[in-house]
Amino acid sequence: MALHLACTTNSTSVKHLFLSATLAAALLGPLMSHTAAPAAADSPQLAALFDSYWDERARLYPVEATGQGDNRYNDQLPNDGTVAHRAAQRQFFEQYLAKLKQFDRSKLSDNDRVSYDIFLYEMQMRLEGLRQNSWMMPFTQFSGLPIGLAQLGAGSGNQPFKTTQDYDNWLSRVRVYPVWADTAISNFRRGMRAGVVLPRPLVEKMLPQLQALVTPDPTKSIFYGPVAKFPAGVPAAEQQRLTAAYQQAIREQVAPTYQKLHDFLQNEYLPKARTSTGISAVPGGADMYRYAVRYWTTTDKKPEEIYQTGLAEVKRIRQEMEKIKAETGFKGDLNAFFAYLNTDPKFMPFKTADEVLGVYRGIQAKIDPNLKKMFGRVPKTGFEVRQTEAFRAASASAQYNRGLADGSRPGIFYVPIVDATKYNVTRGMESLFLHEAIPGHHYQIALQQENEQLPKFRRFAFYSAFSEGWALYTESLGRELGLYTDPYQRMGALNGEMHRAIRLVVDVGMHTKNMTREQAIRYMMDNRAIDEQAATAEIERYMAWPGQALAYKTGQMKIISLRGKYQKQLGSKFKLSAFHDQLLQNAAMPLDLAEKSMDAWAATQK
Known part of the structure; x- marks a missing residue:
């Protein structure tokens, strides 16, 4: 989403x-963070x-x-x-x-x-x-x-x-x-x-x-x-x-x-x-892409810098995948392991869409006790898991639709299920739930909308690098939330992170380096467990939406770096729940401005 x-x-x-x-909009939920909420405007x-x-x-x-x-x-x-x-x-x-x-x-x-x-x-x-x-x-x-x-x-x-x-x-x-x-x-x-x-x-x-x-x-x-x-x-x-x-x-x-x-x-x-793949092939396309990179990442990073970051992250995550492959005892190279994960019937145990949705609802119940340790503030807005409508399921990704703070519409995690018997558990169901649902998009968006002490242009703002970066960051919380106990779910989480790293390579590659659609599909399939149909849908999404796919990893890496910076600065005074609460209370904003705002918060914690 x-x-x-x-x-x-x-x-x-x-x-x-x-x-x-x-x-x-509902009444503002109780603010339990360690600093007072800002006024809408002084x-x-x-x-x-x-x-x-x-x-x-x-x-x-x-x-x-x-x-x-x-x-x-x-x-x-x-x-x-x-x-x-x-x-x-x-x-x-x-x-x-x-x-x-x-x-x-x-x-x-x-x-x-x-x-x-x-x-x-x-x-x-x-x-x-x-x-x-x-x-x-x-x-x-x-x-x-x-x-x-x-x-x-x-x-x-x-x-x-x-x-x-x-x-x-x-x-x-x-x-x-x-x-x-x-x-x-x-x-x-x-x-x-x-x-x-x-195209x-x-x-x-x-x-x-x-x-x-x-x-x-x-x-x-x-x-x-x-x-x-x-x-x-x-x-x-x-x-x-x-x-x-x-x-x-x-x-x-x-x-x-x-x-x-x-x-x-x-x-x-x-x-x-057109038969070409990237936006740079159209008149003015190079400028369109440069703008798209700035807009979606909210940074001044150049496409080449992002591309090199992607290559480095793909290499690092492959090494982590190799460790899990060895842990499972699988004989064969990583690509053979991907094929095994994609095709072995034991990884496709479902008969109905309701069974798939039931697993996601079970994940929510499993993480609930540990969520309370990591977040002092939780949304009042309701939440539901639903199947994506049939007319768009074939080309849709799992996604989150924002709810309303007055309770009249819940936040909805949509799961596309074209054929339940082919729905693969190794896709990373646990990490996907953390990202698209709780505590990813639902916590970030719902808490932002419920915060009536922000001006409305901030309450309802959406900056992909912040919001998607937060959601990808929450995937890294799986162990702390009681998930990822199974090596295949850990592999699924790595698959998800690899997916976002691959995006840095193929998005920039297609739109500035003449990488073709077919080359991008192959690069994705060579570096993560994904079938050709799913890889094609993803690559065609990036063709339709230049630059947006760069936001996830860019934002995630910024949030991880901020957490590390404040842990080092504050030592024993650093509290993860306070960090999370403050980041979400500030609401989505361009990444550089988010860092300045969090720096000011950290100074008050010393």
Whole structure:
């Protein structure tokens, strides 16, 4: 998820930037950390600026607002691919950048300086993102509105379906979808003329996805979910009206629009799709990638530096894998061990999807006693494990969808299970749960959203390097949480870490070094236990989403280094639970700013 919107990105402009995956308040829980929580802003004027920004932002990005529990604009679906909408975004961020610069940073409190620095970074990066040509590739097999709309319309996602007004809101929103799709097709055509087009293998994956959402019978559509089972809050008379309206919308707006997108891609776009792999092959692609690296890692690291880090980490983790292979007594080289893990029937014991989900729920119960020793603060937001919807399971990764702090929507760990009998326990089920669920994404995102003493732009911020870095860091806590007692689960955890190290190599390799899709797939299969289908889906994800895959290892290594630094500085005064609580209380932010903030905390612990 990866946190793909589910691990939602923070704005439509950035979703268009590199097509992030998903479309994207309670009373503050008891604060049990060792320092007081910061105020939203000590300066009333700065607080007013942040409040105004967040209020206006919701109008500009109503689908994102829905994902954050702001339901004021649930009936709106902006045509965000237009020149006018991009101009409105640019004007919005320029306006707030200018307002921020009216404040004298040196006269602000320490807490306000942190918020000032994050806000400044955010405005500058958004404006630079709007200068990229990624709007010419409005969606992919991995992300964008066609997938996100189905998740919203299914009735089990971010869009609420509790009242008659909720149902009418969705009808208003979905009726605009044909207009959005026409703009997307126009932008694809602009890209075709400019040479800014998607790789052919990605387009080939998009075709069956779109076709699967075209159903002759509206009652068989995923969009029929909300009217298949009405809540008690919708009167019987309204249910009859809405059922007819939903059938009509599916027949006349939804299905024809998906068919139109499918036919355009198949007949016009696919013949023009590129045979090259990396983004550097398109005009302006090198600049697009440099920006993507800065955006997703929140650092100034150069692609070559990241590539070399990846090579070193792959070498180190292979050595750890060799030790586990020897421990199990397996005879053969590491690649033979990978093949054994991928194919031996004993590692695929499941008959049903419920059995797979049951193992993940059992992991949650197992770690619960030790969690209390490592975290002083835990979320109030509920949590569930669910199977990924069938229409997107084949190309989906396991992911986390954020809940709402008011309890109206839990955090959800989605597990894609295409065929339960082929679901392999050596994939690292324990480490995957730590990452995508608890204490990874769920703790970090839920605690951040519940912290009402932060300004909303920080409560609902998502910086992949921080959030994904935290989630990958939590995988290293497995032993301390009572997991990884089995060598194959330890191998699974190493597999997961190796996966993120491989990403540094193949992402930079494909987008700057002419590494082909096929070479990247082979490199992944040579260095971790993964079958060809899964490796292909991963590599094609990085093709669709340049730079995002660099965030995980970059963030993890920063958090590990911070923990080590403060353990050395503080000695016996270092408390792991205090470190975790403070890091999560500060909320997601660019990595350099996170280090400055944690340095200030460490100084108070001495």
